[in-house]
Amino acid sequence: MTTIENTRKRAENDAKTNGYYLASDQELLKDLLEGLHKNEQRYGYPSCPCRLASGKLELDRDIICPCDYRDPDVNDYGQCYCGLYVTKEIYDKKKSAKPIPERRPLEKQGRAYTISTEQTAESAKTAIKKTPEIQTKLWYCKQCGYVCFREDPPYVCPICKAKREMFAELDVTTQVREKIS
Numbered sequence: 001m002t003t004i005e006n007t008r009k010r011a012e013n014d015a016k017t018n019g020y021y022l023a024s025d026q027e028l029l030k031d032l033l034e035g036l037h038k039n040e041q042r043y044g045y046p047s048c049p050c051r052l053a054s055g056k057l058e059l060d061r062d063i064i065c066p067c068d069y070r071d072p073d074v075n076d077y078g079q080c081y082c083g084l085y086v087t088k089e090i091y092d093k094k095k096s097a098k099p100i101p102e103r104r105p106l107e108k109q110g111r112a113y114t115i116s117t118e119q120t121a122e123s124a125k126t127a128i129k130k131t132p133e134i135q136t137k138l139w140y141c142k143q144c145g146y147v148c149f150r151e152d153p154p155y156v157c158p159i160c161k162a163k164r165e166m167f168a169e170l171d172v173t174t175q176v177r178e179k180i181s
């Protein structure tokens with residue numbers, strides 16, 4: 001069985017091989033490694049701690065860490081979507097990390113959306129119209145307004161890196177569902 005230490009070593013080795021660094025913020029690093037470890041225990045593979053996995057290997061292949069999007073994101077923004085892998089400049093804080101757009105194609109993202117809090121109800125409406133079978137919960141990050149449909153909030157907000165505790169459940173889906181039905 002893998003341990004969180006194995007997860008850490010694997011990430012460290014991968015970073016070394018590719019000339020990257022792991023997040024210098026030790027708390028963020030711990031949260032991300034814990035998320036990866038939990039996902040590995042849950043699904044059998046370490047899917048991205050900032051994204052919603054389906055639990056089906058064939059659908060989640062692109063978000064098994066290190067995901068298919070890591071290298072282009074590190075190249076363009078200096079860090080991967082979650083901020084686990086970073087460049088030396090970001091690691092040394094010579095450059096500040098900025099939120100990066102989701103590179104994963106929409107059709108693969110399932111039910112995760114990045115919108116502002118003001119748009120939440122509108123987005124929920126659109127999402128429910130598009131996928132009326134949505135039964136999962138709607139969570140929003142109280143720090144930056146990122147929202148996503150999933151059973152549990154992400155371990156770390158992919159946009160502002162706030163911890164899971166900063167996510168709150170939004171009770172808009174029921175109201176919106178009633179309005180549009």
Ligand code: SF4
Nearest residue numbers: 048065067080081082
């Ligand atoms: S975004 Fe970073 S942490 Fe998430 S799967 Fe990709 S490489 Fe791993």
